[in-house]
Amino acid sequence: MGTIRPATTxxxxxxxxxxxxxxxxxxSRRMLREEIExxxxxxxxxxxxxxxxxxxxxxxxxxxxxxxxxxxxxxGFERRGI
Numbered sequence: 001m002g003t004i005r006p007a008t009t010x011x012x013x014x015x016x017x018x019x020x021x022x023x024x025x026x027x028s029r030r031m032l033r034e035e036i037e038x039x040x041x042x043x044x045x046x047x048x049x050x051x052x053x054x055x056x057x058x059x060x061x062x063x064x065x066x067x068x069x070x071x072x073x074x075x076g077f078e079r080r081g082i
Contacts, residue, residue, distance in 0.1 A: 002049035002082075007036050007056065011046055014053035014074070021075040035069065042069070047082050055082035 019026040047055035054077040058069035073082050
């Protein structure tokens with residue numbers, strides 16, 4: 001298994017690949033960057049396997065609630081418990 005770590009803007013290319021492969025309506029690079037950089041109310045976490053981003057989880061916090069903005073795996077890494 002890989003390493004779970006905070007997403008950074010260096011992960012944008014990998015996150016865009018996941019977006020385009022897994023969702024019919026994708027977020028743009030700008031939208032993803034803004035989400036990652038908004039660490040006041042957002043938390044984006046990736047699963048990194050040897051330098052390859054294979055999963056992402058994005059959360060948004062509103063008062064006492066947490067909302068899942070995104071959760072997905074990279075193409076070919078589905079059904080592996082990531």
